[in-house]
Amino acid sequence: MQTELNYDIVFDAQEHFRLLLDSISRPGKINTFPAVEIFPPEGLTRGAALTGFALLNPDATYFICGENAEQIADYLLINTAAQQAEISTTDYVFIPEGYFDESLSAARTGIPTYPEDSATFIIDCELISEGPHGNSVQINLSGPGVNGEATVFVSGISADLLDFVKEQNSEYPLGLDMIITDGYNNVIGIPRSNKFSYSQPEHINL
Amino acid sequence: MGYVAVKGGTEAIHNASELAEFYRVRGNTTPIDIAQVRSQMRLAIDKVMGEGGIYAPEYAAIALKQAEGDVFEAAFILRAFRTTLQRNYYSDIINTREMFVRRKISSSFREIPGGQILGPTRDYTQRTLDTAKATEQTADINSFLEEFDAKIDMEKLQGVNTFGKVIDLLKNEGLLKPADTSEDRTLTDITREAIKFPAPRSARLQMMARAETGGLMALGYSSQRGFGSVHPTVGELRYGTIPVKVKDASGRKRYIGKIEVTECEMITGSRPGKKNTPPYFSIGYGLCFGHNETKVICMSTLDSAMRRPELGAPANDQEFVLYHTEGVEAMGFTNHLKLPHYVTFQSALSNTRASIQRNKQANLEAEAYKQIQSV
């Protein structure tokens, strides 16, 4: 494994960070990373990889959930020099499509004096779109960054995960923040300040 | 409306900058050689390095020359320069027991291991203005150096050792307060993260190590005068050079050079413990780059003072001491009052005028009421 040659650590990082900033500032707005030729290992989308490249460095840590964790961890280490850490102390948790596990309850949600000392979930899903598609979940968003109400449709995300994050965010300002990326370079952000709800599709393709 | 002219702000600042440069060079005298500043203004260099937080004597010399001798400004320039540098390593912890001592004294004991070494100090000279310095020639310096060299006994020089510390004597006798296990011993790096209060001792010492000497002096002095006194006695004051080592990529320890530091271990009273606990001594610690005795004396006094918040004076107050002795921030903010504040002021004017108006109105109504009453 070697560092990605087509990634500019100064200008790509900046451009992608602006997208992430815009996404967290406007929950429900779908942003799209420009096409960058990188080759993340199986289990990590380009969007999630680019999010990691934009935010990780030796002063930050990450934890990889799910399969192929070792390869993904190596990939991030080589490209950002950031180290892994346990879920209970890590800054970023990478969650693959459809994943949820009780172990996520150890992720930091901050303390009243420093609510920002908390984890951010970088969640891969199948597809994010403005209208319904396939067996997408409808997420309704309201709160800071949303003009009234907004909806967005996401497939390949665990309902248990959404319930879990909602639960963790019920004691605002403590909580978790989510960056959701799909296999098409789309990205949305849902900060803990958002009062989101979701509704499952009528029929579920198993 | 020159200060905020609709057009021309850029031109104004360029002219101001050029004018400042003019003031620096208009005497048309020989440009000062950096080597001269470094060599003959040693103590100014040390102060600038200490407050700039970077050990770089040559750059300190350049900064002093650039700033026309303004030590605050020069330290600021060095701090800003420091930010542009890549940080490659953390050194091993320096051990002042390895110091090649140039000066070593103790006020607490008449005789100490290795003796009281006065070293290079003007403490015992009279501060009369030496006009001979005005006509000093290279020949004068050369003949002084020759005579001085002749006095050095090479045999005695071989016998110079490192020296044990005075506080070790106290420790061995059990006179020092045992280490407080409840004290926060986390290692922070205050150049990489904002200080949070109450601050661990590592943060307090770091902040003071690059604090402004005058600020520390004012607060150290206040403590000595009784505003939160910790009854200090100098256990040991040292000035000399220390080797610096780092671990390279393969894990091997490498010597990278030596730096000059001044260190002070101040013996102070400690906080009264539970009943039947003896009144142990406590140590206040001070260390800074270069030769700056005032700084480490006050640093060590304040180190002890800040551990006694219950005494209630400014010197005992962590937030007060650490925030307000940070020279670059203090100089910046005090001077920022020169920036335009007319919008802020306009807002205040608006309030005050309205309030005066309301007051007038209320007085008129009261007058009118009185008149009606009297009719």
Added chain:
Amino acid sequence: MVENLKYSNKYNFAFIDESTKKEIRRKLLKAVAIPGHQVPYSSPEMPISRGWGTGGLHITLAVIGRHDVFKIIDQGSDASVNACNLREFVNFMTGCETTFDTAKATLVQTRHRITEEELNENQIIVFQVPLPEPLRMVERYENKTLQMHAEADYSKMWVSLYESYVRYGAIMQGAGYPVMVNGRYIMSPSPIPRWDTPNLNQAKTLFLFGAGREKRLYAVPPYTDVEPLEFEDVNFEIEDFADSSCYKTGVKKAFLDELYADDGSRKYVISDSNFLDKKAEKQETHQYTNKYIDQLEEYDLERG
């Protein structure tokens, strides 16, 4: 060190090293997720004096890209000497296009004013903040104000405002009027005049705040509730320019600066220099509207 294509010197793009940029960026994301909450950050030294805009610069330089169009104002003016110095610095370190035109800018850095023209979804404004802690006026210790925010215990602040009313008949807070953000945190909007404060509420743009010397950054996302602290019967008021108008354009509905001529006579002029230029040249402008400014419809508006 990345090679800076436009300037062949040893400075990294946007001066700050990539490590520090990332730290600031991570903190900014958290700040946006918790509107109004002050997040501590490393705040490295800059070649600009503390108290003169280092916080604003940190955010600008962490956020700015090659293609951004940068505007910077001080007290509303592009020509203010400190703004000129900072503009030169940012331009030198990034090669970005700079502008005086509020409508053209993509990134605006400001000291103590919001632009008179409304900013949109594609613009970001960065405030230079001298004192980020709104509770400092009632509590001098940092570790205590930290607790007050943690527990949302703002009683001391409310008492202080009440006392001001009792003493002077109004809440005597001029610029930098404290606001409640997203119903949770009391925040200092930086020393902007009360005229500007309502424009933070449910706005289209993202507001970022940088206090370099105090080492805190915070944010107000778009479409967020920002309410000036007031009592049911003692309300927040903006400055009153009913008796004055801009001597150059006749405009009343803008924040005006008071000027004194050599003979002691007094006149007023629009504070926002770009807005003044546009009005003087009869160009189209798109000003903020809010319930306080809209009340001024009652007064005789723009003449000339």
